[in-house]
Structure formats: C-alpha cells, structure tokens
Amino acid sequence: MPSYPTDLNPSEQRLAQTRLRELAETFTEAGALRTPAWREVFQRTWRHPYIPSYYPDPAGPCLLSIDPQRRGEWLAAVYSDQTLGTKVVQVPMPRALRPGTAPILTSSSTLPSLVLRMLEELDVTDGHRVLEIGTGTGYNAALLCERLGSEYVTSVDIDPELIELAAERLAANGYTPTLAAVDGAGGYPPGAPYDRIIATCSVPAIPPAWLEQTSPGAVILADVHGKIGGTLARLIIDGEGIATGRFLPLGTAFMWLRHALDFSPPPMREPEGEPMHSVTTVDPTLLHTSSLFGFVAQWHLLGGASAEGHLPEVAWSMLTDNGASSVHLQASDGSRASVHATAVNGEFPVTQYGPSRLWDRVEDAHEFWHQTGQPPYSRFGITATATEQYVWYDHPDSEHRWRLPTPTLPRTTGYEASVAR
Numbered sequence: 001m002p003s004y005p006t007d008l009n010p011s012e013q014r015l016a017q018t019r020l021r022e023l024a025e026t027f028t029e030a031g032a033l034r035t036p037a038w039r040e041v042f043q044r045t046w047r048h049p050y051i052p053s054y055y056p057d058p059a060g061p062c063l064l065s066i067d068p069q070r071r072g073e074w075l076a077a078v079y080s081d082q083t084l085g086t087k088v089v090q091v092p093m094p095r096a097l098r099p100g101t102a103p104i105l106t107s108s109s110t111l112p113s114l115v116l117r118m119l120e121e122l123d124v125t126d127g128h129r130v131l132e133i134g135t136g137t138g139y140n141a142a143l144l145c146e147r148l149g150s151e152y153v154t155s156v157d158i159d160p161e162l163i164e165l166a167a168e169r170l171a172a173n174g175y176t177p178t179l180a181a182v183d184g185a186g187g188y189p190p191g192a193p194y195d196r197i198i199a200t201c202s203v204p205a206i207p208p209a210w211l212e213q214t215s216p217g218a219v220i221l222a223d224v225h226g227k228i229g230g231t232l233a234r235l236i237i238d239g240e241g242i243a244t245g246r247f248l249p250l251g252t253a254f255m256w257l258r259h260a261l262d263f264s265p266p267p268m269r270e271p272e273g274e275p276m277h278s279v280t281t282v283d284p285t286l287l288h289t290s291s292l293f294g295f296v297a298q299w300h301l302l303g304g305a306s307a308e309g310h311l312p313e314v315a316w317s318m319l320t321d322n323g324a325s326s327v328h329l330q331a332s333d334g335s336r337a338s339v340h341a342t343a344v345n346g347e348f349p350v351t352q353y354g355p356s357r358l359w360d361r362v363e364d365a366h367e368f369w370h371q372t373g374q375p376p377y378s379r380f381g382i383t384a385t386a387t388e389q390y391v392w393y394d395h396p397d398s399e400h401r402w403r404l405p406t407p408t409l410p411r412t413t414g415y416e417a418s419v420a421r
C-alpha cells in the first residue's frame with residue numbers, strides 16, 4: 001500500500017491517466033470542454049488526491065481508498081463523471097420525530113462535466129483574480145490554480161474542517177491558493193476586487209457583497225434557486241455595480257449556501273382565516289414533473305415586480321398518503337394551498353388559506369408558460385443591485401419581472417484568523 005492513502009501505484013496511475021484522456025474526449029464531444037486551455041488543465045490535474053473517501057449513500061458507510069477490497073471501485077468512481085458525496089453530518093430530526101438525527105450531505109465533489117462547463121462559462125484569461133465560494137474538496141480550486149496560478153485564486157468554505165483538509169491536499173500537489181473558512185455570502189474582502197466569482201453552492205439571490213467585491217466587466221456565475229428549482233446564472237457587472245445576465249440552459253442543483261449547520265425548517269405561521277375551496281385544471285404534479293414549469297412557477301409564487309404582495313419564501317412539498325398524492329404550498333405570511341393530485345372529471349380539488357392565494361399564483365404561472373410557448377431557461381435572466389433583484393423574461397425591462405428575496409446576509413469579519421495560508 002502506498003505511503004499516503006491516495007498515492008497511486010504505477011498501474012493505477014496509468015489507469016487514471018487513461019480515464020482522464022477518455023473523459024476529456026467525452027466532455028469535448030458533449031460541449032462541456034470547449035477550449036484547449038481547459039482541456040489541457042483537466043488532463044494535467046489529478047482528482048483523486050482531493051477525494052480519499054466518499055459516501056456512495058449519505059445514510060451508509062464511507063468508501064475508503066485504503067480499503068484493499070474497494071480500491072478499484074474508489075479509483076473508478078473518482079475518474080468517472082460522478083458527483084461524490086464527501087461530508088455527512090448528523091442533524092436533529094424535525095421536532096415531531098425527535099429525539100434522533102438524520103444524515104445530511106454537507107459537501108461533495110461536483111460532477112466533473114459540470115465543473116468544466118462552469119469553468120468554461122467563467123471565461124477566465126491570464127491575470128484574472130477569481131473567488132470561489134464553496135471550496136469543498138479543493139478539486140475545483142486545484143483546476144483554477146493550474147489554469148491561472150495559485151496567487152490569482154481565493155476559495156472559501158463555511159466549514160473549517162474542509163478548508164484545513166483542502167489546504168493540506170492542495171499544498172501537497174503544489175497549489176497554494178488563499179483559502180479561508182468564512183461564510184461566502186460575505187465574499188472575501190481582503191482579496192477584492194475580483195474579476196470572476198464562481199459559487200458551487202446555490203443562492204436564493206446574489207449576495208450584495210459579491211457585487212461590491214467585483215470590478216466592472218467582472219462575471220458572477222452562480223446557481224440561483226427558488227424553492228422548486230433553478231439553474232446557473234451568468235451575470236456581468238456594469239460600471240455602476242449592477243449585475244445583469246441570463247440563466248444557462250443546464251438545470252443544475254447544488255447544495256444550498258448555508259449560514260450555519262441548522263437545517264430545521266424556518267418557523268411557519270399557522271394558516272389564517274377560513275379555507276377557500278375551488279378546483280383547478282392545472283395538474284399540481286407539473287411543479288415537479290416539469291423542471292421548466294417549476295422554475296417559472298416558483299418566481300410567480302414570490303409575487304410580481306412590486307414589493308407589495310411579495311413573499312420572501314414559499315415552501316413546496318408533495319405528500320403521498322395511502323396512495324393519494326397532494327401538493328402543498330406554504331408561505332411565511334401564513335398563506336397555504338393544498339391541491340389533490342387525483343383529478344375528478346379533469347379537475348383537481350384546491351384548498352387555500354390566508355392573504356396570498358398561492359395556487360392562483362401557480363395558475364397565473366401556467367397561463368404565462370403556455371402563452372410564451374414553454375420557454376427555456378435561457379429566455380430568463382436576473383438583474384441584481386445591492387438593494388433589489390429581479391428575475392425577468394426576455395429582457396431586463398420586460399413587463400414580466402419577479403422580485404427576488406432581498407438578501408439579508410451576514411457580513412463576515414475576522415478574516416486574518418481564518419486564512420489557511
């Protein structure tokens with residue numbers, strides 16, 4: 001066995017090199033790799049040093065590279081196009097089920113084809129200063145260091161253990177980016193301004209600190225998600241610090257940017273007032289069977305362009321009880337809607353409570369979706385200022401605009417203490 005768990009013997013090295021070449025071929029054909037520069041970087045940069053173990057299933061045991069029985073499986077997984085779960089923590093169950101804990105995946109090494117698609121979209125050139133939010137294993141940071149040089153790369157993660165491990169593994173492979181254990185919602189001011197910010201965790205809106213820490217012409221690439229689904233948005237900063245750009249047609253789903261290790265759902269108010277019963281011809285399961293419709297509906301659920309009637313958060317769930325499914329929506333203002341997924345004569349029974357008629361908003365979304373011919377992600381975009389952010393359809397001044405929740409995110413302090421290098 002080699003001296004370090006992830007050291008490869010000569011035949012393993014040959015295998016890894018062959019797999020990297022094959023993957024580069026596949027990614028090029030699929031359009032994930034587009035430029036010779038990234039293709040070369042990808043083939044030169046090992047992934048295995050950053051993933052000495054992973055969780056095939058978050059509820060199950062870790063697969064270790066040092067397990068001789070599973071060494072081949074480990075190496076094959078690391079050099080395949082797979083997302084690999086790398087950190088699991090036990091968190092308290094929802095209150096009704098306590099005591100007890102449930103495993104939650106809090107870090108992973110992203111699908112390599114998506115990593116490369118994102119790096120290509122980032123469109124870096126020599127001399128660009130890049131901030132990555134979500135260091136995780138450090139593999140993406142390694143690719144950035146290999147492409148730009150370590151002095152141009154800063155990467156932050158909220159989990160100090162991940163930063164410590166990534167720093168060790170990156171250094172062992174010759175990379176010394178600036179790494180810090182901070183909440184990436186605050187960016188990382190000591191390294192600003194950045195030419196590029198890339199987030200490998202999802203955000204409900206663009207954190208204002210990212211706008212402040214970028215220079216005109218800079219690119220922010222982040223997965224902007226409502227409660228139902230989202231995808232990567234690529235925004236460009238103008239001379240006034242306003243970021244504008246479109247969603248990319250990928251339909252990605254990163255883990256959420258979190259501020260603490262608290263996964264308990266936010267407290268919701270009890271439903272208010274008398275229930276209102278009606279029927280709908282819109283199949284409620286469309287919210288999850290059509291990712292494009294779910295994407296459109298989630299913005300409608302937040303409200304329109306004005307602050308009036310805007311809901312900062314609408315949660316969505318689908319329940320099945322005795323074989324009968326129903327869709328439930330609930331908002332922070334106490335509004336609720338439940339819709340049975342079994343139609344009676346082509347109509348689905350609806351019950352709504354509270355000041356905001358949540359299901360009516362989904363019906364509006366459905367009408368919009370049909371009238372606009374079921375548009376793809378790329379017809380939508382975002383405009384983000386420090387105080388207001390909108391998703392828009394077709395162009396920033398469109399009559400179809402939906403206000404995003406205003407980020408009220410913590411600013412991080414104490415940078416010096418948290419820097420790993």
Ligand SMILES: C[S@@+](CC[C@H](N)C(=O)[O-])C[C@H]1O[C@@H](n2cnc3c(N)ncnc32)[C@H](O)[C@@H]1O
Nearest residue numbers: 107134135136137140157158183184200257258
């Ligand atoms: C999908 S993983 C990142 C993968 C990583 N880029 C790689 O190459 O392995 C998402 C990461 O975001 C981190 N994260 C979550 N919330 C964060 C926050 N507020 N600030 C910084 N990182 C955060 C998680 O700890 C996790 O490691």
